[in-house]
Amino acid sequence: MSAATQPMAPGAGTPAPADGSERARGDLLAVLEPIWQAIVPVILAIVASGILLAVIGRNPFDFYDAILHNGLLTDFGVQQSVTRMATLLLIAGGLIVAFRANLWNLGGDGQWLLAAAFVAGLAPSVVASLGDGLGLAVMIVVGCVVGALWTVVPAFLKAEYGVNEIISTLMMNFIGIALANILVKGPFLTDRPGVPRTDILDLDDRLPLLGNTQIHIGIVLAVAVMLALHYTMTRTPLGLRLRVLGANPRAALHLGLRPKRLTYIAFGASGALIGMSGAVSMLGDWGSFRADFNPAYGFLMVPLVFLARLNALGTIAFVGLFSVIQIGGDTATRQADLPTDFILVLVGLLLFFMTITEYVRIRRAQRSAYVPRGLGAGVKTAVGSPAPGAGAAREGPA
């Protein structure tokens, strides 16, 4: 018997470490999976656009080199990219709040432009009378309020009557764009000759710059907001409520949450962050709102936010990448004699490949066994090292 069990022991012992390392590798893969999931579509999109470039007779390597060079590798380029990132991050944050609650706020551009128009129109006089610090802070708050107010109608229609928010936000989007132009050509119009625009905020009165760079503090604000957003969404009751509402509105109702109130909150917060972005962009980058100005950032952020799976931290990385592509792409497309809209091809392809990668992931998960991978490991660790609470309870009476 002992002779039989004796060889068994090493036999049983050998697979154990292998099993352990395999599990470790599995855990590592599980950690890397979201990153892998995000990088694969990026690579595929770059390759596919490269092929398209080659087809129309441009050298894709030169093109991508120009993007990288002008967006990241020159002092001017990297500073511009970081500045652009501040604007885009805040929009992305605003979209995350709404999308987490499964509210399709597709009216970001209207909210952004209207807030920007109000801020640009009021800023020169407000900053002059209140001083730089207080004046700029007040203007950022004004941007938030305007952005939030522009979501009230869609939020009301959604909360009270269940009107599809895609229609209402798109309508409010077009109204917001037109209204911003009316404001700029009317009450906020500057006396100076030239293109219709608002008064220009003096360079000295704009958002303070970081050190010796041309980067204003908007980026600090944006990153702080994203970190706070990540904390709120993952670690606070409000974040949980919004996610429950987004995942299953009926469950939210049964849990005793108030979907109407949460809808208002999510829409309001979304609009406020997007409005803040408009304010930061006006106070830091432009200093003045030119009539018919519409960079359409809001729509471009929708795919990025999804690519990061509505995760605020992941969004920071993707928005950084996108800012480089946008700033570098501006110069690169001009050098390659292409329309600047080419960047949209890249973004569209990115989105397609992202959804396809997600599909492949789900299919693979469905093909694997019914038993979750962590289950066996969980039992072993529970036996090997009991939870501190359970251990204390057992030791207590002994």
Added chain:
Amino acid sequence: MSDLFTEPVLTALVAGAVLAMMPIMLAALGESISEQAGVLNVGLEGMMLFGAYAGFNGAYYLHSSWLGLLAGGIGGMLSSLVMVVLCVRMRLDQIVVGVALFLFAEGVTSLLHGAQFGSEYPRIDEIGEVKVPLLSKIPVVGESLFHTHPVVYLAVALVFAVRWMLKRTSLGLSLRAAGEAPAALDAAGVDVTRTRTLAVLACGMLAGIGGGYLSIIAAGTFTPLMTQGAGFIAIVLAMLARGKVLWVIALAFLFGVSLSISTALQLAGIDISTDVIQLLPYATVIVVLVAFARRSYLPSALALPYFRGER
């Protein structure tokens, strides 16, 4: 205000409205079919752009506006294949794919046009308008309705045909069931995927023809991003029409009027900012939504992929 109701002003208004409403009407008709079948096609704008690009090229190289419109329809249908494969077959998120299709279409059509013509915008001169004798002499509406490309009549006839199809045929019943209760349709032995595929392809074709109309007949040329939100307006119109496609004609005409009213007002010597006028149709929709919101109704399975056996 006395100049407002003179004949030239009203003629310009109706003519502009008919030109502007056709692309929106065709796209909204397509979107209605697709929405009735439960597929929310956010990429409509992209399909219109593909249609406009393909239609322009068809008309430019084949020297026929009819072949151009056909090419536009085929272009729109090909682009809707993306929706078919990703959303109907692979059941991916319709809104994400729709946004992707829109962005991709904006970029690709602008890129291809740039590669083809550089910064030139060649025009199509001969669009083949037909003048109906006698009727075209009617004041105000005669010139715009009876001295125009005959596809206008075909488009209006198409709206009635789609209405008949949705209401009176078993295909229409299947389409509506695919949007309302796909599981019931499946249980009745009709393939949900195939029904929805048909709906999306029809939507792509109609949006493509609408885009083709825009580039060939309304503008006479293709310019990048030329749809300027027409696709999104069409989505809203389809939602407001709630599957009652005759409403699409009326709503599209309303939008057409508000898009062309600025030219007419200029003729009348009234100076209102174009921004104000452009805002009016959207503001109207919002007011209508707030006032009649309780009546807004969408197919219950809209934008939801159908998984067999899922509860």
